[in-house]
Each structure stands twice: as C-alpha cells, then as structure tokens.
Amino acid sequence: METYYLIIVGVLFILAASDLIVGVSNDAVNFLNSAIGSKVAKRHWILLVASAGVLVGSVFSSGMMEVARKGVFRPENFYFSEIMIIFIAVMITDVIVLDFFNTFGLPTSTTVSLVFELLGSAVAVSIFKIMNTETETIANLGNYINSGKALAIISGILSSVIVAFIVGMVVQYIARLLFSFNYHKSLKFVGGIWGGIAMTAITYFIVMKGVKDSTLISKETINYISDHSFSIILYSFLAWTVVFQILISLFKMNVLRFIVLMGTFALALSFAGNDLVNFLGVPMAGLKAYQIHAANPDIAPDTLRMTELAGEVSTNFIYLFIAGLIMVITLWTSRKARTVTDTEVGLARQDSGIERFGSTQFSRIVVRIARHFAERVDKITPRFVRKFVAKQFDTSKAPKYSNPKEAPSFDLVRASVNLVMASILISSATALKLPLSTTYVTFMVAMGTSLSDKAWGRESAVYRITGVITVIAGWFCTAFITFTIAFIIATALFYGKIPAFIILILVAFGLVIKSNFLNRKKEKTEELDEEINDQSIVIKCSNDLRKYLKDSIKVFNRTVDGLTTENRKLLKEVNQEVSELNMEAKNMKYNVFNVLKQLEADSIETGHYYVQVIDYLRELAHSLEFISNPSLQHVENQHKGLTLEQANELKSLSVQLSGLFDDILAMIKNNDYTSVPDAIEKQQEILNNLNKIRKKQVKRIKRGETGTRNSVLYLGLLNEIKNLLLHTINILKSQRDFILNNIE
Known part of the structure; x- marks a missing residue:
C-alpha cells in the first residue's frame, strides 16, 4: 500500500x-x-x-x-x-x-x-x-x-x-x-x-x-x-x-x-x-x-x-x-x-x-x-x-x-x-x-x-x-x-x-x-482561415464561395443517397451539415458590412455584386434545407420509401447537378468565366429533365402507383431542386460581374 x-x-x-x-x-x-x-x-x-x-x-x-x-x-x-x-x-x-x-x-x-x-x-x-x-x-x-x-x-x-x-x-x-x-x-x-x-x-x-x-x-x-x-x-x-x-x-x-x-x-x-x-x-x-x-x-x-x-x-x-x-x-x-x-x-x-x-x-x-x-x-x-x-x-x-x-x-x-x-x-x-x-x-x-x-x-x-x-x-x-x-x-x-x-x-x-x-x-481550420485572411479581400471572397458551393453539392448528393436508401443516420448527419451551412450563410450576410468597408478601402467599386452573391447563397441554403429536412422527416416517420424509378430519377439529377457544380467551381477557381453560357445551357438541360420527371410523377399519381406522402415529398423535392439550380446560376453570374468588373 x-x-x-x-x-x-x-x-x-x-x-x-x-x-x-x-x-x-x-x-x-x-x-x-x-x-x-x-x-x-x-x-x-x-x-x-x-x-x-x-x-x-x-x-x-x-x-x-x-x-x-x-x-x-x-x-x-x-x-x-x-x-x-x-x-x-x-x-x-x-x-x-x-x-x-x-x-x-x-x-x-x-x-x-x-x-x-x-x-x-x-x-x-x-x-x-x-x-x-x-x-x-x-x-x-x-x-x-x-x-x-x-x-x-x-x-x-x-x-x-x-x-x-x-x-x-x-x-x-x-x-x-x-x-x-x-x-x-x-x-x-x-x-x-x-x-x-x-x-x-x-x-x-x-x-x-x-x-x-x-x-x-x-x-x-x-x-x-x-x-x-x-x-x-x-x-x-x-x-x-x-x-x-x-x-x-x-x-x-x-x-x-x-x-x-x-x-x-x-x-x-x-x-x-x-x-x-x-x-x-x-x-x-x-x-x-x-x-x-x-x-x-x-x-x-x-x-x-x-x-x-x-x-x-x-x-x-x-x-x-x-x-x-x-x-x-x-x-x-x-x-x-x-x-x-x-x-x-x-x-x-x-x-x-x-x-x-x-x-x-x-x-x-x-x-x-x-x-x-x-x-x-x-x-x-x-x-x-x-x-x-x-x-x-x-x-x-x-x-x-x-x-x-x-x-x-x-x-x-x-x-x-x-x-x-x-x-x-x-x-x-x-x-x-x-x-x-x-x-x-x-x-x-x-x-x-x-x-x-x-x-x-x-x-x-x-x-x-x-x-x-x-x-x-x-x-x-x-x-x-x-x-x-x-x-x-x-x-x-x-x-x-x-x-x-x-x-x-x-x-x-x-x-x-x-x-x-x-x-x-x-x-487546422483556423490556420487555413488565417492564410486566406492574409490574401486580398477579393481572393478571400472567391475562396469562401468555392468552399460553400463545394459543401452544398456534397450535402445535396448525400441527401439523395440517404433518401433513396432510407438511411436515417445519414440523413440526420446531413441535416446537421445543412444547419451549419445555413448558419455560415447567415454569418456571411451579417459580415457584408465589414467586407464592403474592406472593398472600399481597396478602391473596389463592385461591392454590390458581392451583396448579390451573398443573397443568392442564403436562398441556396434555404433550398438545401427544404430538401434535406422533409427527406429526414419522411424516413423518420416510417413513410413508404421512393420507388425504384423515382430513386433512379433523383440519382440522375444528382449526377447532372454534380457536373454543373464542377464546371462552376472550375470557373471560380481559374477566374475564367468564358464558359458561363455553357453552364446556362447545362442548367436548361437539367430544367427540361426536371419537367419530364415531374410529368412522369403526375402520371404515376393518376395511375395510383404512389401515395399522398410520397407524392408530396417528391414534387416538393423537384421544385426545390429547380430553385437550387436557379440560385446557383445567379450566384455564378453575380460572381462573374464581381470579378470581371473589378479587374477592369
């Protein structure tokens, strides 16, 4: 002892x-x-x-x-x-x-x-x-x-x-x-x-x-x-x-x-x-x-x-x-x-x-x-x-x-x-x-x-x-x-x-x-932020936007995976990530005043375009929330899952959206916006695909193939994916104007 x-x-x-x-x-x-x-x-x-x-x-x-x-x-x-x-x-x-x-x-x-x-x-x-x-x-x-x-x-x-x-x-x-x-x-x-x-x-x-x-x-x-x-x-x-x-x-x-x-x-x-x-x-x-x-x-x-x-x-x-x-x-x-x-x-x-x-x-x-x-x-x-x-x-x-x-x-x-x-x-x-x-x-x-x-x-x-x-x-x-x-x-x-x-x-x-x-x-995250802060305010804004868009498409794809496989744990994680993205967008909105003052100090007159970028980011965050939260609630409440056809349709949309986001991220990274018309064309293709999928869903409802809960969820998801597409392209256009007008 x-x-x-x-x-x-x-x-x-x-x-x-x-x-x-x-x-x-x-x-x-x-x-x-x-x-x-x-x-x-x-x-x-x-x-x-x-x-x-x-x-x-x-x-x-x-x-x-x-x-x-x-x-x-x-x-x-x-x-x-x-x-x-x-x-x-x-x-x-x-x-x-x-x-x-x-x-x-x-x-x-x-x-x-x-x-x-x-x-x-x-x-x-x-x-x-x-x-x-x-x-x-x-x-x-x-x-x-x-x-x-x-x-x-x-x-x-x-x-x-x-x-x-x-x-x-x-x-x-x-x-x-x-x-x-x-x-x-x-x-x-x-x-x-x-x-x-x-x-x-x-x-x-x-x-x-x-x-x-x-x-x-x-x-x-x-x-x-x-x-x-x-x-x-x-x-x-x-x-x-x-x-x-x-x-x-x-x-x-x-x-x-x-x-x-x-x-x-x-x-x-x-x-x-x-x-x-x-x-x-x-x-x-x-x-x-x-x-x-x-x-x-x-x-x-x-x-x-x-x-x-x-x-x-x-x-x-x-x-x-x-x-x-x-x-x-x-x-x-x-x-x-x-x-x-x-x-x-x-x-x-x-x-x-x-x-x-x-x-x-x-x-x-x-x-x-x-x-x-x-x-x-x-x-x-x-x-x-x-x-x-x-x-x-x-x-x-x-x-x-x-x-x-x-x-x-x-x-x-x-x-x-x-x-x-x-x-x-x-x-x-x-x-x-x-x-x-x-x-x-x-x-x-x-x-x-x-x-x-x-x-x-x-x-x-x-x-x-x-x-x-x-x-x-x-x-x-x-x-x-x-x-x-x-x-x-x-x-x-x-x-x-x-x-x-x-x-x-x-x-x-x-x-x-x-x-x-x-x-x-x-x-490590703070050190990365400090490195970014040492760069010019314009580069920091671009880096913040790239990170946010990258996280957004990742969250969307994980939501689709969780919903199609009825993975409740994955959907809970995604909902937490969406909440963090929402808070991040909210903080960016509150910080607009300070960013504008820094832009003014650097003699940059394109701050109003940056305000547009942040406004569209907030809308993008809301769309993600209206996609992930109903998906979780549907699975939590043990409602009938998506049909095989619906799951395949969502997965095809996920692949198309990922391709569009990859192109947008590359443009922002390289400050090369010559491909914006191509991105708008891709957006239109996805919107056309959305309309076709919506018509298919209406036919399924008429034939009695899907129930009320399933139909309300699916149609709501399609509508929010459409909103997400519109906000994303608007973000790209505003970012292009912010960068190109600043260079001039």
Whole structure:
C-alpha cells in the first residue's frame, strides 16, 4: 500500500501539470481580453507582459494554499486513506471539466470548480464514513464539512459578480464623461490625473498587498508598508500624476497604453497569486498528507488522522516557480486560450456584427424594459446635461480605421478601466485570503463597462444579454457538474480502490487526449482561415464561395443517397451539415458590412455584386434545407420509401447537378468565366429533365402507383431542386460581374 499512495501523489502532480495547462487556457481570458481587445500592442508583446506578471504572481501564492487543505472540509476528522481519495477525485474532475469548457470556448471559474469539487468528494467520503458507524447519522455531516467556510466562500464569489458589474459600469461611465471617444484630446488635461489614480491602484493593491505572503520580503518591510499605507498611497499618486503629466506635455505620450500594459501585468499577477491554489493547492496538500503518513509508519493509513493538515503549511518556492513556468508556456502555445478570449471580447466589442449567441424571450424583455426606463430618465434629465452626455458618448468622434481588421474591439479608455478595476477587486480579495473568482470578476467588470459604454446598442443588445446569461448559466452548471462528478468519482474510489483508480485515470487522460485531437482539427481550420485572411479581400471572397458551393453539392448528393436508401443516420448527419451551412450563410450576410468597408478601402467599386452573391447563397441554403429536412422527416416517420424509378430519377439529377457544380467551381477557381453560357445551357438541360420527371410523377399519381406522402415529398423535392439550380446560376453570374468588373 505504501507504493500505492506514493503513486497517487505522483499522479496528483501529473494531473496538476495537466490542470495548469487547461486552467490557464481558460483563465487567460481574465488578463488578456482587455489588452487584445483594445489592440494596445502586438500580441507577442502583450504575452510577454502577461508572462512576467504570471511568474511574479506565482511567488505570492503560498498564502492561499490553506483553502485546498481546510477551507471546505475538516481534515482532522479524516484518515489518510480518505484524504487521498478526496484529493485524487478533485484533480480528476478538475482536468475533465476545465478541458470540456475550454473546448467549447466558454470561460468558467477555476475557483468555483475547486470549491465544489472539494465539497462533492468530501461529502461523499463523509457520508460513507457515517454509514460505516453506528453512533453517527447524516445530521453529523457538519463534523466533517466546514459548511460555514464553504458558504462564505460561495457567497463571496457570487456577490463579487454583482459588485464587479456595478463597479465596472459606474467607473466606465465616469471615465467616458472625462475622456469621450475622442480621448486623445482629453488626455492633455486629465491624462495625468487618470494615470496617477490607475497606477497608484495598481502599485498599492498588487505590489504592496501581494508581498505580505511572500517569503522573499522581510517582515520589517511588510510592517513598514502596513504602518505607512496612507502616506505611500498619497505620495504614489502625486509622483505618478506629475510624471505622467510631464510625459504627456513634453513627449505626447499616450499614458493609456502604459496603463493597459501595466494593468495586464497586474491582472496576470493577481491571477497567478489568487488562482494558483486552484491548480497546485490540492497536490501540495496531498504531498503534505503523504509526508505525515511517512513520518508515522507504525500507524495504518485507515487509522492515521490528518490533524496536522489543519495547521499552517508553507509552500516551497521551487514548486510555485515551476508552476509559473508551466503557466507561461501554456499561455504562449494554447489555441484554446484564444478561443475563450474571443468569446469575451466578442461580447464586449463596441461595434455590432456577427453575434455568437442568438436572442431569447428573456433578453428581449430585458432590453424592452431598459429602453422604457432610459426614455423616462431622459425626460426628467435637464437638457444641458443630456447634451453634454450625448457629446461625450458620441461614437462618431472615435478614431477611424480604413481597414476594419485594424480596428480594436474597444478603445484604450475602456481597456484601462477593465484592468484597473479588476486588479483592485482581485488583489483586495487575495490580500484578505478570499478565493475570489478571477473569471467572474474580470468578465462582469468587462460586461459592466461595455453596457455603460453603450456597446450594447439596439442592434446587438439582445444577443449580448443572451451571451452573458449563457456564460453565467455555465458558471452555475460548473458548480453542479463538478460537485456531482467529484461525488461519483470519490464513491468509485472509496469502494473500487486500486482497480477504480486505474480505470478513472485512464478515462481522464483518454478524454483529454480526445479533446485535444478535436481541437487540433479546429486549429487546422483556423490556420487555413488565417492564410486566406492574409490574401486580398477579393481572393478571400472567391475562396469562401468555392468552399460553400463545394459543401452544398456534397450535402445535396448525400441527401439523395440517404433518401433513396432510407438511411436515417445519414440523413440526420446531413441535416446537421445543412444547419451549419445555413448558419455560415447567415454569418456571411451579417459580415457584408465589414467586407464592403474592406472593398472600399481597396478602391473596389463592385461591392454590390458581392451583396448579390451573398443573397443568392442564403436562398441556396434555404433550398438545401427544404430538401434535406422533409427527406429526414419522411424516413423518420416510417413513410413508404421512393420507388425504384423515382430513386433512379433523383440519382440522375444528382449526377447532372454534380457536373454543373464542377464546371462552376472550375470557373471560380481559374477566374475564367468564358464558359458561363455553357453552364446556362447545362442548367436548361437539367430544367427540361426536371419537367419530364415531374410529368412522369403526375402520371404515376393518376395511375395510383404512389401515395399522398410520397407524392408530396417528391414534387416538393423537384421544385426545390429547380430553385437550387436557379440560385446557383445567379450566384455564378453575380460572381462573374464581381470579378470581371473589378479587374477592369
């Protein structure tokens, strides 16, 4: 058994390394979104600054390690064997759940995950302990679970959501009144004071509050900081203000860039200082438990109480630094981190466009109520106040970008507020030993600032609210999911012992590997998109069209195969593919505005032809939907299948359509449209064939050879194939005009 527990400790640290990787991928959004969204610098410079913050912050994490040991349960009432079950269940659950959220690009809270995993596994083991005794009942669960501390942690995390949102909203409103969207002009007058406030906050809450738990700073220095806090704040504010004002006046320095980069450093430091416990706390507690067991070889694991875990434990600096290095490497290499960052930046961006989330009845009601409330407030507000506020919030005065790709998602004013306010809240919680969720705080601050900044306009508000609700719902799901999975895994380990341990470890690593393979496929697609994006906008439009038409004919042929063979599984797959094509066409439609701006920037005057291409693509997508969906419903409902003659007719149409699409794809690829008349002639041949097939079907109906369901389906398919043909040729003509008129 000695070897068994040593292996468990080793596995705990292996899982910790994996947890660090998936955890950083999720939490990178916390400190990167403002810098990346505002495009304060090139991505590699932003990552360098964040990496420095993570490394420094990892040194200050030791003060939070007690949460994993005694924050949720009472270790003195558990035996060594039971404690190890709790810890291994937590780590397995954490790796699986965080990797799942990362794969789907949803930010979640590593702190909430840790708390509820500890709670779920500890509750499971506690219940089994109680069941094995005759003197205790479920009412004695409080002897094992630190319910008061757990509730305080949970309530603190949830209340931080409201606080962060309100603080972000209020401070951003004040900041916008000071700077307006034409902030370069206002920087001359208030930039020094704003920079002084921001840097004082960062300096005090990060550097000074953070050093309290570091072994690298002497106690005398820490005591001096505590005794002279007010003086340090005052002198820091005066010094930063004077320095920034001089730099602005003499060197025209944009202090907001400096604030955003320093804020990124500060927030990365806060993240490492606050969240490292979520990844390293449990393995370190497991190591300490094993050391206690090794020091008491005469006591059996099932009888050795973990009383020493309830005391103070210092964490070796080397472990913290290695963890920091792993986090930095992940920060630079993880594609999943980009996915999660894109989710939050998309919800906070200033302009409207393609929205990742749809609208719901709840979001529509919220927007309607908010509009009515705003109208009432507007009526009682003095005219001169309304005029001043409207001037400061006039987005038309924001800097213009000829290329939409160069435009940031939001400006440096909002980015500075996001970072400074989130840093203050997180660092304060860290100093008070409160396991605040960096994800909740940074996300809600960003949502509060975007709402206050009028980023949620009438064109995007319902979608943004739906997105926020989806993310928040995911947070609550995190709590339920992690508690349940940890409970189940702890149960399996408690009764299954070594066999269960081996199976669960294999399952955990198998799920992570499978997830990474899926993500690698997604990465290849993204890399292909990036290569295309580096080309001119005209080439990109042509490549997008070719890909869409190629997928469309593939879907049509698969629908014919599925219907003629009554393959329900194939038709279900095809319907999913059609839904994706429909969404892709919808996104192209929403993105038309940005494409037109890029075409205008390149002095291309044929954008109206591109609009026609997209309109016809939408119609093509609808035709495919009206072909695939009725086919699936017909087979699902077990209606009588197609006759042999009908199947052969559809297959012949499929072959003809494939030939036409091949010709069209070749023309688009080679930019050679001399064969358009030939394509129109082929279209007419297929239309003539369609008319003949329709007449045959009418004769079959008269002879009673086909039933009502069969006839309705078949005639409907023929009509949609006709529409598909018409839209396809229209797409070809519009694409020809788009390309040839552009060349001229």
